[in-house]
Amino acid sequence: MMQAVRLLATRDVQLVTCPVPEPGPGDVLVRVLAVGICGTDRHLHLGEFPSRPPVTLGHEFSGIVEATGSGVDLPLGTLVTCDPNIACGTCEPCRRGRVNLCLNNRPVGVGRDGGFATFSCFPASQAHVLPGSTDPCHAALAEPLSCCIHATDRADIRPGDRAVILGGGVIGLLCLQLAVQAGAEVMMVTRSDSKRALARTFGAAVTAQSAADAHAIWPEGATAVLECAGVAETVIAAPGLACRGGRVVIVGVMPQGRLTTVDPFDLLFREVDVLTAFLNPFTQARATRMIAEGSLSLDPLVSRRIPLTAAAAVISTPAPAAEIRAMVLPAGA
Ligand SMILES: [Zn+2]
Ligand SMILES: [Zn+2]
Known part of the structure; x- marks a missing residue:
């Protein structure tokens, strides 16, 4: 079993115990190292942004590959960051190359279970690899950077x-x-x-x-x-x-x-x-590369690091005025 912060209904975010997901064909299971609390998480909590509760929140995260499903050749122990937006590739906007406007996007941490959890399972095609020496909190900023x-x-x-x-x-x-x-x-x-x-x-x-x-x-x-x-x-x-x-x-x-x-x-x-400018069409790889190269100043953007047990309370209250990003570290500091 593992712990996860789930949106159960509008204005109801809770830390719950649930089974560790099983990676299916093409999936990767990561042990989450860092996951950012975004304004979108607060909008989701308040019902101001479309979602499908019950769902585990967290769409800005990094972690270590713990297990893979069939057809995935990511080595165990690889540091990856997740591109939460999954384009179907076949709907009308996708066929025009406008993948961020996909009619069937069910983003990780919004429309399907995300990263405020001990483990997160998502399609390996959404994983972007970083050098193991990268700060996991920096890696977790790949999604906002890609936007x-x-x-x-x-x-x-x-x-x-x-x-x-x-x-x-x-x-x-x-x-x-x-x-x-x-x-x-x-x-x-x-x-x-x-x-x-x-x-x-x-x-x-x-x-x-x-x-x-x-x-x-x-x-x-x-x-x-x-x-x-x-x-x-x-x-x-x-x-x-x-x-x-x-x-x-x-x-x-x-x-x-x-x-x-x-x-x-x-x-x-x-x-x-x-x-x-909506989401991150074809930009997550560029974001990941910039983070791996260390070409941006990211440390000052991480205002505080908190355990998973504190995440639900932080998501359900407004961010302090001076705060930039609160990072949740499910695996500990
Ligand atoms: Zn976000
Ligand atoms: Zn589509």
């Missing part, structure tokens, strides 16, 4: 561009590092003093406390504006921070059904593109 790589791809950030990042959570701080590496001059906008300070250590050229301050600093606007906060205030402000012909990429997740306002006249007369 940020997709976002910066969509933003088409080029050397010499100006980019504004709205929101200083893990997504904003990873997008910031990617934009800096792409050669952009980057502004981080967040109310948090500590996150602005961290953003400067990651290479932010300027920081601002609010969208109004950001507009005062760069009145002509930025080529790319990445909305990484997932709140109405910054979604509404984002187009106004883009330059003429600039683009906005919505990365943050707002609750389903929550509406905001746009000014179509302004979008039209300044031809501002409003795009979105």
Whole structure:
């Protein structure tokens, strides 16, 4: 038997004892080493994001291969990270190559059992291998990083561009590092003093406390504006921070059904593109490689490390303001 943190129903997340899953053909069973608590887990707990309870949460995790099903040649003991999004390959969006829009995606930790557990079983095709020397907490950041790589791809950030990042959570701080590496001059906008300070250590050229301050600093606007906060205030402000012909990429997740306002006249007369970046199509391998190479600063993103027994309580309460990522270590520190 093993322990798992399961969403039993909306607003009901519990640590339960359950059987260790058996890897079927093509599956890998991993002993989970690190699994991040994401805003999505809190949205799932509150019923603000579609899911299929009862389900074991946890879609950002790394672990050691413990067992494999038939047809899998991953050596036991290999460190892997899981790409939780499983494209069917046959639905209409998949056939157009838009695998992140798969009609049949049942993501690991959302639509099927995930990583807040002693062991997790998923298709081996979703496993990405890392050197054994990699910090498992860094490896567990591969999924959010892969989403940020997709976002910066969509933003088409080029050397010499100006980019504004709205929101200083893990997504904003990873997008910031990617934009800096792409050669952009980057502004981080967040109310948090500590996150602005961290953003400067990651290479932010300027920081601002609010969208109004950001507009005062760069009145002509930025080529790319990445909305990484997932709140109405910054979604509404984002187009106004883009330059003429600039683009906005919505990365943050707002609750389903929550509406905001746009000014179509302004979008039209300044031809501002409003795009979105959903999940991680074909970007998990790039994320995994960047983590293996150590080309990003990831330690400062891990705010605290907690045991599996504490995870349910943390998921069911709002994140402390200064927290970036809480990591659950099911196998102990
Ligand atoms: Zn996540
Ligand atoms: Zn599909």
